[in-house]
Structures are given as structure tokens and as C-alpha cells.
Amino acid sequence: MSAYVPMFLLFAVAATLVAAFFLLSTYMGPRNKGEPEHNTPYECGSESSGGRHIRLSAKFYLTAILFVVFDIEGVFLYPWAVKFRSLGLAGLVEMLGFLAVLVVGLVYVWKKGALEWEK
């Protein structure tokens, strides 16, 4: 149990800090509430318009998913490249196999027209 004491300490500090910030700003901040200016978005961002339930094109999700797939491929290549020499020929062949699978995926996606925004 004693191993968890630092963790509980961390939680306690975090909770105290958050509570302190809220309380301090409530009690010590300037008392000019109620002005309409305070209800507008703060400095950055433009005025929002329209409702929240906007229909987004499913193409965004497709693009995002494709990005994740091929992004992970890149991430996976890094540790392999670092360890390239010690992995030897077997490592090269295995990585080529992995890439071949992804190339098949890319060809499929391409051929199916998923990479074209306008059809």
C-alpha cells in the first residue's frame, strides 16, 4: 500500500490546486460581473453561428482513418530502422512483408476511389 502514497499525494495536490484557483479567482477577482461583454468568447475565436448539430461529410472520417493507418506504418518503421543492423536479413524480409500488406491496402483504397474527394 505504501507504494501508492506518492500517487495519492499527487491527487491531493492536484485537487487542492484546482480548488485554490477557483476559489482565489472567485474571491479576489474584479467584481464587475453581469456585463454582457463577459458572456462573449474570450479574445480568440470568432462569434459562433448556427446550431451544434451540423452534419459532417463521412469523407472526413474516411480520410482520418486512412491517415491513422498509414501514420502508424510510419511510426512502426522508426524503431525498425534504429535496430536495422541487429535485425539482419530476417528483419528486412519481415518489414517488406509488412509493407507489402500495406501496399495492397493502398492499392485497394486507391482503386476504390477513396482517395478522391470529389467523385
Place this chain on the structure above:
Amino acid sequence: MSLWFALSPLLILSAGGLLLMLADAFSEKHTDLALGAFMTFASAGIFAVALWIMGGVPAEVAKLVAPWIVLDKFTLFFMATLCLGGALSSLLAGGYLPEHGLDRGEFYALMILSAIGGVLLVAAGDFLALFIGLETMSIGVYAMTSFRRTNPRSAEGGMKYYLLGSFAAAIMLYGFALMYGATGTTALAGIRDALASGSFGYARDPSRLTTVIIAMAMILVGLAFKISAVPFHMWTPDAYQGAPTPATAFMSVVVKAAAVATAMRVLLVAFGDKFSSSWGAGWPPVVAGLAVATMVVANLIAIRQENVKRMLAYSSIAHAGYLLIGLVAAWGHGDPSASRNGKAAILFYLLQYTVTQAGAFGALILCGSKGKEAVSYEDLAGLGRRNPAVALPFTLFLLSLAGIPPMSGFFGKLFIFQSAIEGGFTWLAVIGLLNSVLAAFYYLRVLVFLYMKEPQPGAVEAVPMKSGYVTAAMVLASALVLYFGLMPGRSLDMAISAAQSLM
């Protein structure tokens, strides 16, 4: 024997899946892809059988991929079973998809890629490999479930299955993590050794005991979800009903077999030590409770169904209950003979269930055609007289599901109940037997509609479809049901031999 040959079923499935994906992208017509999928499954299955005939994978070759992938006879048996189920499902898809306007080639690629996950799941000797297999299998099935995109039921089923499946996988993964925390390893054999060894010391450090029990419970939840045992079955009827029927067949056959196989490996191997598998503090009473709940609840609900596909979904849940009896028997109070017979009974049951259940869904496919899919009992009324060639295989599979001799289902149940009695669980066998009687009611009700009722005047009649693929699947499945039923000896010997290799 080289490692390439030892892994050939997996490699064939992978290559076949990728090739079908490319073929789908480059071809306009997709009807022939079913044949390609069938050939892939068939050749992978044949290679698995070839490996079996050659006496299994030699230890020095199997060692190369251990402990991630275990290439014992148990794995080979299930590789062949999964490939059989996949082959039948792909034949059904070849008839069903074009008929109902779902003719998109992805289905076959998804099916094969998902089956790879199933094979990996069965072969996994380590929690990490197991999880990868589980997810590979599940993701393909989620997509197949919601394949009828424009149908709300299909979308609902897919969504439910996906969300609940992700939860179950997350809970299971949490269990793996806790187990790793308690034992310091993720390999199944390593966990067994750690739990069994005196130095691990349940007695010395009670907090570890708590961790192990929580981890075991969480892993059991994940497994029970995939097997669709009550009370983790809620997704099953919706997913099975909403999915295109070939996908339903695939789920109830391949996914279930793979899940039961991995449950056997996890419970009997990793948690096979004296403490974790004791009646007082381990998993056996929990599994026995799940078995009883699964059988009773599923059968009672199945009786009330008016939709045949949904009835078959509940029946598939009920069969999971019988399999769980086998799992308790396979533990068998640690008695080696009872344990071996229990394991073999599960294997034989799954082998014959694969053929029977895929066949039953196939027969249901055959009963309907475009726009007039046979779903309710009423749709089947009088079909036996109008179209005996369609009704006959349906009858065969239903009798087998009900466990009536000489169909294969009879011997499946017989061996399960026999091993339960041998293992000292007569009460479980009795409950199972009573449930079989209960189940016979709704299976025979289909026969009553097929042969003894006439459609109500003015009702839309379901017109049987014509498809070479589905017919071929029916012939193959009927032949196998009769073969397993009339000559169970050889396959039972194989099941026993596979059961002995599980350790």
C-alpha cells in the same frame, strides 16, 4: 519440416484474403469471389489436415514461434474446423449476397481476414497474441454484421455488437494487465507455472490473491461475451438477426468455435493450477453457473420467438451452454480421464455444430429469395410440400440441432453429458438433458410448419431461391452431418488426440 509449412494454413488464409481484396478492387463482377474464398478456406483446411496426418508440427519447429503461437494438435484441429465453417459460410455468401443486392466483394475478404484472427486466437499461447487475434477476428465481424448498410436492423446490430464488443475487449485487457501485474508474465504456460509454484505464495501475500481473482473474473467476462453466454448475450440476437445470413452463419460457427477454443486454453492451461481451478475458490463453479443460466434462459426465450433467424440465434446461445458444461467436465475435479473426455467432447461438439449450424442458416437462406426472405415461421408454412428438396436438408439440420439420432448433434450432446457424469457433474448433465427436451419443442415447431401447415390465404409466400453455391453448401453440410452422426468414431478419435495435446 520448415516453419513455412508449419504455418501454411495461416499464410494461405492471409495471402488469399489479400488477393481477394485486390481482385475485388480490379474486377467488376463479384460472383466468382465466393469461389475464391471457398478455395482459400479449403486449401488452408487441407494443409491443416495434412499437418495433422504427418503427425503434427515437430517440437523443434513449434518452438520457433512459441510461446506466442502454439502449434499443437489442438490448434490444428481447430484450424481445420474454422476453415470448414469459413468454407461453408463463403458458399452461402456466394448465393445470398447477389440474390439480395449486397454483391460487394469486401465481404469475402472480411470473412477470410476475420478467420485469420480466429485461427490466431485458437493458436495463441500468450495474452498479447490472444488479444491481437481476438480484435482481428472481431473487427471483420463487426463490419460484416452491418453489411446491409441501408437496413436499420443491420446497422443497429452492428453498432450494438461493436460497442459491447469493445467494452468486453477492454475489460478483458484490464484482466490481462492485472494478471501480468500479479504474475509478471503474459504467457499462458508462464502464468500457470507462476500460479502453481509455491514461491508465488498466495498464502504469503494475500493482496496478490485478490488481484488474481479480479483478473480471472475480468478475463472470464471477456471470454463469456465472445461465447455469448448468459448474462453476456444481449448483443447476440440483434447482431445475428440484423446481419446478412451468411455473416450470421460465420459468427455462430467460426467466432463461437474460436472463442470456445481460447476459453479452453485460458481456463484449462493458464488457470489450470490447483487453486484457480478449485471448486471452492476458482472458475469451475462460475462456469457451471454460466452454463445453467445460458441453457435455461436461451431456451426459454427461443420458444417465444416468431422469427426463425432469431430463434436460431437463441439456439446458438443455448448451444454455448452445452459447451460450457463440457468445459466444467473438462476440468473434472482434476481427474485426467474425465478431463480428457470432457475436452474431446467439446471438440467433437464444435466440429459437428459447425456443420449443423452453418447448414441450418444455409437452409433458411435457401427458403427465401429476393424481396421475400424467409424469416418467420409463417413464411415456411407448407414449404415441405411445395419444395421438398429445400425442406429436406433443413429437416436434417434441425433434427441434428435438437440432438435426435442418427444426426451428429445426438452424439455431440451424448459425449458432453457422458463426460459431465464421468467428471461427477450428474446434476449438470440432467439440467442439460432437460434443456434439450425444451429445445426440441422449437426445433420441431419449424418442422410442423414445414410439413403440416399451409400458408394463410393471402400471405406473401417465400419463394425458394436457386443458387448453385448454396446447394453445394447444403449437399456438403448434409453429407457431413450424416457422416459425423453415423460414423462418429474417427472424428472422436481425432478430438481425443487433439484434447491430449492441450496442456
